Structures are given as structure tokens and as C-alpha cells.
Amino acid sequence: MPPKGSKKAVTTKAATKAAKPAAEPAPTTPDAESGDENQAPSTPATKTKTPRKRGTPKVANKLATPASGAGPVDVTYENDSVLATPLPKAKGGGFGQTVKLSAAQPFELVASYMLDNGCQAIIIKPAAPFQFMKLPKDIRGRILRYNLAPKNADGVLLNKIDIVEKSGAIKAKDYAKEFKHRLAITILNKESAAEARQILYGFRLKFDNTMSLLQFMSSAGDEVRKAMCRVTIGNWVKGTAMASMTMLMDCTNLTSVVILAGVGTNSKPDKAAKVFFAEAGRFIQNLVTANGGRKEVVFEIITFGKHCFSIKDEDELEDWDDDQVNIFTSEVNAKLNAIDLPTWACMCGSQERGHSCGEVIALRARIEALRPLPRALPYLHKRVVALAMMG
Structure with a gap:
């Protein structure tokens, strides 16, 4: 007779084979200091990039202009003050101010002039239209x-x-x-x-x-x-x-x-x-x-x-x-x-060649003005129309 535990051992072994194999651990990178070449390589860790903070957008301020001297070109500047700010030495030093010119119509820069009172003027003018x-x-x-x-x-x-x-x-x-x-x-x-x-x-x-x-x-x-x-x-x-x-x-x-x-x-x-x-x-x-x-x-x-x-x-x-x-x-x-049509007619309605359209239209207007005359006096009516035609 086989030992009492032999059957249980076989059952356990079969159950072990039927069991789903456990997930293998992720390979690791061998430690350089350990010198173990047989060690499985590990997956390198993914570096998470820190989002760069965007700078605060600069606010554009409109340059004050008297109502009488307002022009078609708007002038805006970025700094909070109209005074120029110091520039870093890497950019040559000095002072600077970012100025933006904008207009609904095209324009062009002409020149920059120094005025007698110490002011400097930038001259601009509307761009010449295309000579179509x-x-x-x-x-x-x-x-x-x-x-x-x-x-x-x-x-x-x-x-x-x-x-x-x-x-x-x-x-x-x-x-x-x-x-x-x-x-x-x-x-x-x-x-x-x-x-x-x-x-x-x-x-x-x-x-x-x-x-x-x-x-x-x-x-x-x-x-x-x-x-x-x-x-x-x-x-x-x-x-x-x-x-x-x-x-x-x-x-x-x-x-x-x-x-x-x-x-x-x-x-x-x-x-x-x-x-x-x-x-x-x-x-x-x-x-x-x-x-x-x-x-x-x-x-x-x-x-x-x-x-x-x-x-x-x-x-x-x-x-x-x-x-x-x-x-x-x-x-x-x-x-x-069935209709007797004229072979030629002017736009004014006259069928006579060599006529004056203005005279024909004026004559037609005078005749139209005489239409309300009573038809009980046909002779007088014809006489008035004849006088109108004579001028």
C-alpha cells in the first residue's frame, strides 16, 4: 500500500501545475557597483517634466493723445510707465521702451527727426495706394x-x-x-x-x-x-x-x-x-x-x-x-x-433721323400737359397742340 500522504502529494503537485503562473517581476537594471552581470536589467524610470510657468502677459497701455491731435495710428507701450527702463548689459545696456504702432489702414515709416525743443519725432504717413x-x-x-x-x-x-x-x-x-x-x-x-x-x-x-x-x-x-x-x-x-x-x-x-x-x-x-x-x-x-x-x-x-x-x-x-x-x-x-412695324426708332421714341432727343422729349412733355383740355373744343385743342409744337 502506498503511504497515506502520497495521494495528497500528487494532488498538490497537479494543482500547482494547473495554477496560473504568477506575473514575473519587472526586470531591474543591474547595479553598477555590484558587478553582477547576470542580474536582469531594470526599466528606467520615466522623468516627469515640470511645466514651465508662463510669464504674466504684458499689458499694453495707450499713449495719451490730445483730442485735437489724435491720428489714425494708435501708439501703445508695454511698461507701466512712459519712462524707459534700464536694459541688461548683455543687450548692450542703456534704456529701452517697447512701442507698438497699429492702424486700420496701411502706413509707412518716413524718418526720425530731432526737434529744436529737445524732442525727437518719428514721422509716419499713410502708405500710397496701388495705382490701379x-x-x-x-x-x-x-x-x-x-x-x-x-x-x-x-x-x-x-x-x-x-x-x-x-x-x-x-x-x-x-x-x-x-x-x-x-x-x-x-x-x-x-x-x-x-x-x-x-x-x-x-x-x-x-x-x-x-x-x-x-x-x-x-x-x-x-x-x-x-x-x-x-x-x-x-x-x-x-x-x-x-x-x-x-x-x-x-x-x-x-x-x-x-x-x-x-x-x-x-x-x-x-x-x-x-x-x-x-x-x-x-x-x-x-x-x-x-x-x-x-x-x-x-x-x-x-x-x-x-x-x-x-x-x-x-x-x-x-x-x-x-x-x-x-x-x-x-x-x-x-x-x-400683322403689325406694321417701323424699321428704325430712336431710344427717345422718334422714328425720324437727324432729330434732337431733347427737343422730342420736351415736346412730348408739353403735349402731355395739354391732355386734360376738354375734348368738347376739338378745334381749340388742335390749335393749342400746334402752338406747342411750334415752340
């Missing part, structure tokens, strides 16, 4: 085109300026969104404003509807109207279409008018042509007159979007086909041919 207007005209144009070109948030150039009506106000909210100050060059002087106006309004202006166009044209001056070249109308609104197109007659340099939607919605070509000519007829006639009587110029300047015309077919709106669009243009041309 002395550049060649083509160089100025390149700068203006780059500066005024519409861009998106990523700086990619666009070909149009979106103009919308919001809360009764006209806004180009995405134009020059981050750099509003770049438009200041348009009011530098009259010459710069004229050059910038031609470039700015030479870009395509896209209005969300005829209401936006009407409000924009109501506030635009003659210079802006003459500079406008390309217009896009997002939606043709019946209530404001006639008034907005009538105002476009003052834009004598128009080369493109694009209407994207709303002209012939759920309408047949002949009916849509009749309504369109009633709303835009004066503008169309003005285009023909301004182009020497060429009636084909109408649909060279006025173009329509893909979804501008539609008709309901089995409860669904379908876009017109090419034949229906051709019928529409033919109907508009037929209405245009």
Missing part, C-alpha cells in the same frame, strides 16, 4: 473679370448669378457670399464703376420668376439696364410677365432671354401663342425695330426651356413635341407680321 487706374485697360479688365466672376463655395467659376425675391427684397444671396468687400472696386470712381458694370452685368442674370425680374428692373438704373446682356427667367408668371417684359425694352444690348418654364402649361400651341404675344408683344416688337426690322431675330434672342410647354394627355402633362413648338413660333410670327 494707371494700368492698361485690358489688364484692368482681366483683374475685374477675375474679381467679379461668380463662384461657388469651392471657388469654381460659374456662368450665372442667381437673383431671387425674398420677403419683398431682391437678393443675390450666393454671389460674393464670403468676400463682400471685393465689390468695393465697383465704386472706386466713375471710370472704374463703368468698366466694372459692363463686366458684372455681362454675366448671365438668372431670376427665379418674372416677379423677381420686375422688382430688379424697377430699382435698376439706366446704366445697369444698358449693361445687361443675358437674362434667364425661371418661371413665367402671368400676373407680372407683361410688366417685366416691358421693362426689358430698356435693355438695348440684350443678346439672350431664356424662359425655362410656365409659358404654355397645359395649353395648345395656338392659344399659348396668343397669350404669350399679348404679354410679351411690345418687347418682341421692340426687338424687331432695334434690329432693323429683322423679324427672325425674335426667336434668336428668345429661347425656351425643355419644360416650358406642356399639354395634358390622359391626366398626365406631357411636353410638346417639335411640331407643336413650330406651330407656336409660327403663330407668334403671324401676329408679328
Whole structure:
């Protein structure tokens, strides 16, 4: 028989093997003095850096200046006293004072002078502005085109300026969104404003509807109207279409008018042509007159979007086909041919060549003033009008 303790000893040995080995102690660095090469190296202790105390920031005091002599440049000093403080010998000794000059506009240092009363004056003056207007005209144009070109948030150039009506106000909210100050060059002087106006309004202006166009044209001056070249109308609104197109007659340099939607919605070509000519007829006639009587110029300047015309077919709106669009243009041309249009007309409204616009306008004003005369006396009325025309 095996001894009584042999079984317990085996069990203890097995338990020892099954037990998880204890974590070995971290190696230590051998002591140089002990000379024991077999001793395990120890991990070096991490040194904790003591944070450096930052010095107290120096307070800048503004130099007192009489109200009558205050200038555009502010002068501040760092020390608590206006007196200069001794400098260390390592920096050459002597006395020093840290002075800071700051201004909203650029300036330059000119010189330092010794005055008769023992004071020393530092002379500064505003920096000379860049002589932009002395550049060649083509160089100025390149700068203006780059500066005024519409861009998106990523700086990619666009070909149009979106103009919308919001809360009764006209806004180009995405134009020059981050750099509003770049438009200041348009009011530098009259010459710069004229050059910038031609470039700015030479870009395509896209209005969300005829209401936006009407409000924009109501506030635009003659210079802006003459500079406008390309217009896009997002939606043709019946209530404001006639008034907005009538105002476009003052834009004598128009080369493109694009209407994207709303002209012939759920309408047949002949009916849509009749309504369109009633709303835009004066503008169309003005285009023909301004182009020497060429009636084909109408649909060279006025173009329509893909979804501008539609008709309901089995409860669904379908876009017109090419034949229906051709019928529409033919109907508009037929209405245009039925009107005896002058081949030429001045901006003042006169059709006589070699006239004086001032005299025509003054004559029209005198005739308008005589309109309230009673029509019961036709002979007297004609006589007074004739006298007005004689001067």
C-alpha cells in the first residue's frame, strides 16, 4: 500500500501545475557597483517634466493723445510707465521702451527727426495706394473679370448669378457670399464703376420668376439696364410677365432671354401663342425695330426651356413635341407680321433721323400737359397742340 500522504502529494503537485503562473517581476537594471552581470536589467524610470510657468502677459497701455491731435495710428507701450527702463548689459545696456504702432489702414515709416525743443519725432504717413487706374485697360479688365466672376463655395467659376425675391427684397444671396468687400472696386470712381458694370452685368442674370425680374428692373438704373446682356427667367408668371417684359425694352444690348418654364402649361400651341404675344408683344416688337426690322431675330434672342410647354394627355402633362413648338413660333410670327412695324426708332421714341432727343422729349412733355383740355373744343385743342409744337 502506498503511504497515506502520497495521494495528497500528487494532488498538490497537479494543482500547482494547473495554477496560473504568477506575473514575473519587472526586470531591474543591474547595479553598477555590484558587478553582477547576470542580474536582469531594470526599466528606467520615466522623468516627469515640470511645466514651465508662463510669464504674466504684458499689458499694453495707450499713449495719451490730445483730442485735437489724435491720428489714425494708435501708439501703445508695454511698461507701466512712459519712462524707459534700464536694459541688461548683455543687450548692450542703456534704456529701452517697447512701442507698438497699429492702424486700420496701411502706413509707412518716413524718418526720425530731432526737434529744436529737445524732442525727437518719428514721422509716419499713410502708405500710397496701388495705382490701379494707371494700368492698361485690358489688364484692368482681366483683374475685374477675375474679381467679379461668380463662384461657388469651392471657388469654381460659374456662368450665372442667381437673383431671387425674398420677403419683398431682391437678393443675390450666393454671389460674393464670403468676400463682400471685393465689390468695393465697383465704386472706386466713375471710370472704374463703368468698366466694372459692363463686366458684372455681362454675366448671365438668372431670376427665379418674372416677379423677381420686375422688382430688379424697377430699382435698376439706366446704366445697369444698358449693361445687361443675358437674362434667364425661371418661371413665367402671368400676373407680372407683361410688366417685366416691358421693362426689358430698356435693355438695348440684350443678346439672350431664356424662359425655362410656365409659358404654355397645359395649353395648345395656338392659344399659348396668343397669350404669350399679348404679354410679351411690345418687347418682341421692340426687338424687331432695334434690329432693323429683322423679324427672325425674335426667336434668336428668345429661347425656351425643355419644360416650358406642356399639354395634358390622359391626366398626365406631357411636353410638346417639335411640331407643336413650330406651330407656336409660327403663330407668334403671324401676329408679328400683322403689325406694321417701323424699321428704325430712336431710344427717345422718334422714328425720324437727324432729330434732337431733347427737343422730342420736351415736346412730348408739353403735349402731355395739354391732355386734360376738354375734348368738347376739338378745334381749340388742335390749335393749342400746334402752338406747342411750334415752340
